[in-house]
Amino acid sequence: MGTMIIHHDDCLRHEPGSKHPESALRVKAVLSGLDDLRGVQYLPAPLALSEQIAAVHPLEFWSDMQEREPRKGRVALDADTYLSPGSIDAARRASGGLCFAIDQLVNDMAANAFCVVRPPGHHSETELAMGFCLLNHVAIGARHALQTDSIERVAIIDFDVHHGNGTQQVFEQSPEVMYVSSHQFPLYPGTGHIDEIGCGNILNLPLAPGDGSTAFRKTWNLTGLPAIHSFDPDLILISAGFDAHERDPLGQLELCDSDYRWITEEICDLADDCSSGRVVSILEGGYDLKALASAGRQHVKGLDSGA
DSSP states (O other): OOEEEEEOGGGGOOOOOTTOSSOHHHHHHHHHHTTTOSSEEEEEOOOOOHHHHHTTSOHHHHHHHHHHOOSSSOEEEETTEEEOTTHHHHHHHHHHHHHHHHHHHHTTSOSEEEEOOSSOOTTOBTTBOBTTBSSOHHHHHHHHHHTSTTOSOEEEEEOSSSOOHHHHHHHTTOTTEEEEEEEESSOTTSOOOTTOOTTTTEEEEEEOTTOHHHHHHHHIIIIIHHHHHHHOOSEEEEEEOOTTBTTOSSOOOOBOHHHHHHHHHHHHHHHHHHSTTOEEEEEOOOOOHHHHHHHHHHHHHHHHHTO
16 A cells, blocks of 8 residues: 545636635646656545535535635635635535545555645634635544544644644644644744643644754654654644745745655654554645645655655
């Protein structure tokens, strides 16, 4: 078994605007970086079921978003979050793809998986779309996983440059889910302070602008990874944002490609000890196309080395 890549071209249909940093070119860039990699399997992302979405987002929230999707043009949900024709199906493919990937691992059909989908999701709260995000895919995936017989605890690792306020909000009173996030602080959305601990299941690892590789690796080595090991999850989900990269225009953490290979391999080693190797990653941020291609490639190489 090798690494499974989950994607669907419906994810290209979401159009927040020609000058918006969150474009379909992001997904194309990641896929281009994987073109010649051997040992990976590509499968299409199915549409998320209504009951999968409802495990995180209230019916009224989801129904309202569906009704607001325009037949042409764009509808603004906030200053930087939009709906266009195709946005609903794009979001459903992203959430559905993650749930599908989890099922593949539970049924021993793959060693691990990377969902190359969009729009991102970790800023979306239960009743609030924000920060380019419509549905919180990783939260939907975690709740889906917890409904299976073999998974009682899920760890979510988030190394996007922005704090996943939505994921934290969904699970801050859910001891069966641990959320660990490294992120630049201060930065949008302004959450992710070290004192935000939920019910003891939230661990925020704020980094200062310019901290770079040394601080990133030290923080995960000394604090993040040991905490997850102690939690002993049955499944690890990764919110894989590549906007902490030194090339990215929206962050200043100055990571390089090798950092993404390193953290992925560390996560896979951890998964071998506590979750039968089960790791599923989903694309979050990352807004420089060259960095997405190169860092995404190293991420998949890291997954493949753990397969």
